[in-house]
Amino acid sequence: MAPITDAYESRAARDAAIIMRRDPIVYTDLTGHIGPGASLEQLEGYKRDGFMLLEGFFPEREVTALLEEVERMASDPAISGREEAICEPGSDTVRSVFKVHEINRVLSRLSRDRRLVNIAKQIVGSDVYVHQSRANLKPGLFGKEFYWHSDFETWHVEDGMPDMRAVSCSILLTDNTVSNGPLMIMPGSHQYFISCIGETPDNHYKASLRKQEYGVPDADSLRFLADQGGIRSMVAPAGSVVFFDCNAMHGSNSNISPYPRSNVFFVYNSIDNTLNRPKYGLNPRPEFIATRDEFITIKPIDPDYLRDVSKSISD
Amino acid sequence: MAPITDAYESRAARDAAIIMRRDPIVYTDLTGHIGPGASLEQLEGYKRDGFMLLEGFFPEREVTALLEEVERMASDPAISGREEAICEPGSDTVRSVFKVHEINRVLSRLSRDRRLVNIAKQIVGSDVYVHQSRANLKPGLFGKEFYWHSDFETWHVEDGMPDMRAVSCSILLTDNTVSNGPLMIMPGSHQYFISCIGETPDNHYKASLRKQEYGVPDADSLRFLADQGGIRSMVAPAGSVVFFDCNAMHGSNSNISPYPRSNVFFVYNSIDNTLNRPKYGLNPRPEFIATRDEFITIKPIDPDYLRDVSKSISD
Numbered sequence: 001m002a003p004i005t006d007a008y009e010s011r012a013a014r015d016a017a018i019i020m021r022r023d024p025i026v027y028t029d030l031t032g033h034i035g036p037g038a039s040l041e042q043l044e045g046y047k048r049d050g051f052m053l054l055e056g057f058f059p060e061r062e063v064t065a066l067l068e069e070v071e072r073m074a075s076d077p078a079i080s081g082r083e084e085a086i087c088e089p090g091s092d093t094v095r096s097v098f099k100v101h102e103i104n105r106v107l108s109r110l111s112r113d114r115r116l117v118n119i120a121k122q123i124v125g126s127d128v129y130v131h132q133s134r135a136n137l138k139p140g141l142f143g144k145e146f147y148w149h150s151d152f153e154t155w156h157v158e159d160g161m162p163d164m165r166a167v168s169c170s171i172l173l174t175d176n177t178v179s180n181g182p183l184m185i186m187p188g189s190h191q192y193f194i195s196c197i198g199e200t201p202d203n204h205y206k207a208s209l210r211k212q213e214y215g216v217p218d219a220d221s222l223r224f225l226a227d228q229g230g231i232r233s234m235v236a237p238a239g240s241v242v243f244f245d246c247n248a249m250h251g252s253n254s255n256i257s258p259y260p261r262s263n264v265f266f267v268y269n270s271i272d273n274t275l276n277r278p279k280y281g282l283n284p285r286p287e288f289i290a291t292r293d294e295f296i297t298i299k300p301i302d303p304d305y306l307r308d309v310s311k312s313i314s315d
Numbered sequence: 316m317a318p319i320t321d322a323y324e325s326r327a328a329r330d331a332a333i334i335m336r337r338d339p340i341v342y343t344d345l346t347g348h349i350g351p352g353a354s355l356e357q358l359e360g361y362k363r364d365g366f367m368l369l370e371g372f373f374p375e376r377e378v379t380a381l382l383e384e385v386e387r388m389a390s391d392p393a394i395s396g397r398e399e400a401i402c403e404p405g406s407d408t409v410r411s412v413f414k415v416h417e418i419n420r421v422l423s424r425l426s427r428d429r430r431l432v433n434i435a436k437q438i439v440g441s442d443v444y445v446h447q448s449r450a451n452l453k454p455g456l457f458g459k460e461f462y463w464h465s466d467f468e469t470w471h472v473e474d475g476m477p478d479m480r481a482v483s484c485s486i487l488l489t490d491n492t493v494s495n496g497p498l499m500i501m502p503g504s505h506q507y508f509i510s511c512i513g514e515t516p517d518n519h520y521k522a523s524l525r526k527q528e529y530g531v532p533d534a535d536s537l538r539f540l541a542d543q544g545g546i547r548s549m550v551a552p553a554g555s556v557v558f559f560d561c562n563a564m565h566g567s568n569s570n571i572s573p574y575p576r577s578n579v580f581f582v583y584n585s586i587d588n589t590l591n592r593p594k595y596g597l598n599p600r601p602e603f604i605a606t607r608d609e610f611i612t613i614k615p616i617d618p619d620y621l622r623d624v625s626k627s628i629s630d
Contacts, residue, residue, distance in 0.1 A: 141534055145460075145569040178493050179546040181568055219456055223573040231494040231572055253496055253568040254460040257546055258538040 008164075010153050011198030011280070016218040019193040023164040025050070025245060027125025027270070037118035038243075046123065049229075050190030051244035055236050057115070058171065062306040063239040067173040069106045070135045070262055073097060084288045094137065099288040101133040101266065106305070111266050114300040116169055119243060120268035123167045129295040131155070131166055131269035137262050143181055143255030148222055150189075151267070152246040153196060154215050159290040160276035164190075166246040166269040173262040175237050181255035183242060188229030189249035194221045217249065225249050271297050323479075325468050326513030326595070331533035334508040338479040340365070340560060342440025342585070352433035353558075361438065364544075365505030366559035370551050372430070373486065377621040378554040382488040384421045385450045385577055388412060399603045409452065414603040416448040416581060421620070426581050429615035431484055434558060435583035438482045444610040446470070446481055446584035452577050458496055458570030463537055465509060466582070467561040468530050474605040475591035479505075481561040481584040488577040490552050496570035498557060503544030504564035509536045532564065540564050586612055 007022050025047045028034055034043060038052065046052040058066070073079050074094040080087065084098040097103075101111035110116070111130055120128045151168060155161040176182035194217040234242050244250065246267070255261060275292045278284055284292055322337050340362045343349055349358060353367065361367040373381070388394050389409040395402065399418060401411040412418075416426035425431070426445055435443045466483060470476040491497035509532040549557050559565065561582070570576060590607045593599055599607055 141537065145571055147571055177546075178548045178550065179499050179568070184494050184572075219573065222456065226573045231492075233493045235493065251571050253494070253571055256460055256462055256566050256568055257499075258534065258541045 006279075008152070008156050008193045008195070010157055010193075010195045011214050013195070013198055016197050016221055017195040018221055018224065019195055021164060021191050021193060021247065024125075025164075025190060026123055027165065028122045034122060035118070037122040043122060046243065046245070049187040049232075050248040051185050051187070051232075051242060053234055053236055054241045054243070056239055057241040058239040060239060063173060065306055066106070066110065066171070066264065067238070067262060069104070070137065070173060070264065073100075073104055073135065074137055079103070083286070088139075093139075095139070096137070097135045099133055100135045100264065101130045104135075107133070107135065107264060109301060109305040110171070110264065112298050112301045113303050115303055116241070116266070117268070117298055117300040120167050120169065123243065124165050124268065124270040124273070126270045126272050127297045128268040129271055129291065129297055131161070131267040131291050132265075132289060133267070134265045135262070136265060138181070138255060138260060140180070140258045140260045141256055143261065145181070145254040146252045148217055148249055148251040149215060150194060150217070150247045150249055153194065155246065155290065157215065157279045158282060158285055159292070160278045160284075161246075161269070161273065162276055163273050164245070164247050165273040166267055168244050168246065169266045169268060170242045170244070171264045172234075172236060172238055172240045172242070173264065174260060176235055176240075176261060177257070177259075178233065178235055180257040180259050180261050181253045182261070183234040183250060183252050184231050185234065185244055186225045186229055186249040187232055189225040190245040190247045192225060193247060194218070194225075194249070222249070268298075271295070321594075323467070323471050323508045323510070325472055325508075325510045326529050328510070328513060331512050331536055332510040333536055333539065334510055336479060336506050336508060336562065339440075340505060341438055342480065343437045349437060350433070352437040358437060361558065361560070364500075364502040364547075365563040366500050366502070366547075366557060368549055368551060368555065368557050370555045372556040373554040375554060378488060380621055381421070381425065381486070381579065382553070382577060384419070385452065385488060385579065388415070388419055388450065389452055394418070398601070403454075408454075410454070411452070412450045414448060415450045415579065416445045419450075422448070422450065422579060424616060424620040425486070425579065427613050427616045428618050430618055431556070431581070432583070432613055432615040435482050435484065438558065439480050439583065439585040439588070441585045441587050442612045443583040444586055444606065444612055446476070446582040446606050447580075447604060448582070449580045450577070451580060453496070453570060453575060455495070455573040455575045456571055458576065460496070460569040461567045463532055463564055463566040464530060465504075465532070465562050465564055468509065468511060470561065470605070472530065472594045473597060473600055474607070475593045475599075476561075476584070476588065477591055478588050479560070479562050480588040481582055483559050483561065484581045484583060485557045485559070486579045487549075487551060487553055487555045487557070488579065489575060491550055491555075491576060492572070492574075493548065493550055495572040495574050495576050496568045497576070498549040498565060498567050499546050500549065500559055501540045501544055501564040502547055504540040505560040505562045507540060508562060509533070509540075509564070537564070583613075586610070
């Protein structure tokens with residue numbers, strides 16, 4: 001059964017609502033010992049803005065290795081036939097591959113890279129596991145926009161994630177420029193939960209939510225969020241990393257530039273925030289979209305797995 | 316009859332082609348007296364890049380007056396019912412109004428504003444008339460992308476414009492930011508005419524070209540143009556003005572930001588470059604989209620028409 005009261009109820013009423021966040025943002029006490037990872041200043045920025053953009057996080061050599069690995073994986077027939085691979089409509093061209101932290105050796109190591117995991121642990125204040133992972137290859141010329149959304153809204157309703165205690169980590173494998181539809185985040189938006197317009201009670205138990213229609217924030221709330229904190233575009237060179245709060249309002253415009261955008265995306269969730277049942281009697285989404293039963297507490301590894309590019313790809 | 320040879324043939328073959336520009340870019344001799352308008356440096360930049368971005372061209376007071384006038388016009392029922400007004404699908408919300416240089420008193424004066432016209436005359440090296448004019452109100456949240464195109468390709472094929480001797484002038488009435496889908500131009504692209512894939516000869520004389528399918532540059536050519544000169548986004552505050560060559564490759568990404576983008580757009584064509592018949596036996600487009608018979612050589616006026624905002628709007 002769902003709990004009787006839900007601080008972050010969504011898709012339950014005919015009206016949208018703006019609800020103040022109740023959960024911490026950075027779970028580590030910033031007045032004490034913050035441990036290895038991001039600096040105090042970076043964590044304070046994250047707390048204030050809901051994200052941190054770390055430019056040039058990975059050296060060029062490592063980024064090149066990662067991009068080659070993602071492209072190799074996307075063109076591997078053994079991958080494109082899997083359920084984890086999402087292809088362009090009517091084509092074999094792979095646009096996204098889910099669960100890369102398990103099905104790809106290099107990206108599995110990347111997900112455990114101490115440099116990333118330490119920061120995730122600072123933010124959620126505990127050990128972490130990968131709630132979702134993905135490699136994205138957004139094509140040039142016809143890259144579609146991705147409308148504003150809070151990941152937590154979806155994860156809370158569709159996956160039964162209890163609290164705002166997860167952080168997304170996007171590793172940019174190509175340059176993100178003003179013109180190729182970079183990730184946009186509304187600073188400060190993570191402080192507000194936008195309860196989305198929902199089904200009438202009679203339809204609560206419908207088994208299939210269509211994303212296009214549900215979990216979409218309303219225009220007034222988006223205007224409110226943009227007015228209070230503006231919009232920041234994650235314009236940054238390949239190798240940069242963005243950590244952003246699970247409730248940060250984000251999206252991206254289309255990409256008509258001829259240049260693709262590729263990234264690898266990990267969602268680190270606190271091991272104290274594992275999934276309950278989805279809301280409204282929804283069926284759980286597949287394990288490769290939302291880790292429910294097979295979660296593994298991450299043991300961070302040293303970054304030398306990328307030291308020898310050719311070795312890391314061929315071994 | 317169409318001329319036997321057409322330096323800029325398009326939509327005639329199954330293959331795309333890149334053709335070197337044969338026409339001048341700035342028709343005024345830059346080694347001599349350049350007259351009033353833009354500086355020599357600005358004109359040389361325009362010649363090289365195919366555009367010039369003039370930030371803060373109109374003072375804030377004038378921009379406010381212009382934006383108010385455009386918004387007033389768009390909400391005027393006498394305007395929204397006209398053929399020149401383009402509404403959102405299934406709505407009375409006006410997205411664009413054509414022929415504003417004739418149907419609106421303030422914008423008519425704007426089209427003759429000496430500050431603008433002088434620059435247009437420098438570029439095309441002659442007197443000018445308005446080939447097309449438009450006020451655009453691009454909505455926030457759901458502003459659609461506009462795919463890459465050369466205006467000249469359309470004007471040459473569909474309107475019978477002989478030479479590359481026209482300049483577009485976009486007056487930004489709202490801030491154009493990184494996140495609200497600003498105009499993007501490929502610098503240097505005006506040097507190349509991209510001949511688009513076309514109908515087979517049997518279908519040449521079809522009366523209706525659908526824009527979605529014709530006049531679309533191919534992926535290889537776009538990549539070539541972007542590689543040679545990059546992509547520049549016209550990020551600039553309200554009141555800025557962009558002059559760009561009729562053959563500059565341009566477009567814009569979608570606008571999911573909550574902020575609309577409004578501008579007024581004039582195409583100044585040389586009076587020595589008036590329209591011939593459209594290609595392929597096409598019917599001429601309506602006069603409000605392409606001035607053919609009713610062109611009037613512009614007599615520049617002093618900018619004092621915007622001095623008293625309330626007067627200029629109410630008189």
